[in-house]
């Protein structure tokens with residue numbers, strides 16, 4: 001059965017792999033990006049998730065194109081890494097406003113249609129560092145840890161309406177976000193990953209798709225690591 005799927009930040013990186021995975025199953029997939037440009041074969045809408053009006057407008061366009069969103073993947077996110085004493089108020093609030101408050105904005109909007117339909121799947125893309133912590137990423141880790149409390153609250157609030165809310169916590173994935181890390185830092189990270197390599201974007205997408213599938217109908221409030229063992233025990 002073809003569902004209406006929305007992936008924020010689905011124009012590149014992990015989000016694009018997620019969007020392609022759903023499209024390959026025959027779902028109707030819309031992606032958001034700040035430019036509004038869509039990758040070939042996908043429906044794209046412009047949406048900066050830090051702007052509530054753009055979020056509302058994007059949902060209206062998606063609903064007109066493919067109906068109410070039945071599966072929401074909140075994937076858009078940024079980093080602004082620096083050590084605490086150098087971290088400005090803006091460095092902190094911009095990351096939280098995008099990764100955590102931005103997710104709140106899209107989830108809240110998507111939940112309206114899901115509540116009416118009495119079904120829905122919500123998957124939030126967090127990170128291994130949300131639970132493990134990471135020097136130089138206090139802003140990012142705080143925003144990603146916040147997603148866990150947010151998701152678990154929604155699991156309780158929306159569960160009776162047949163809406164599941166889960167979190168995927170990737171480790172290091174080969175995308176533009178990790179490209180900027182120096183060779184020394186990359187080697188340091190890989191030394192701590194039992195599988196000894198980065199994840200591909202498809203490896204994250206496969207788990208997201210599972211959580212939105214019938215096979216995962218009794219999973220809600222879960223935090224699923226896709227981190228090659230990096231965060232074990234956290």
Ligand code: NDP
Pocket residue numbers: 008009010011012013014015032033034035047048049050075076077078098102125126127128169170171172173174175176177178
């Ligand atoms: P990329 O930097 O490749 O892509 C980020 C995506 O987020 C882009 O589509 C970007 O859109 C979108 N985005 C950023 N800010 C906004 C905003 N204000 N409004 C709307 N969209 C926005 O990152 P990845 O694919 O690597 O990361 C995707 C998610 O996975 C993020 O949440 C990230 O934190 C998380 N993650 C990534 C890991 C990794 O190792 N790469 C590890 C763990 C988690 P645009 O093209 O318009 O800029």
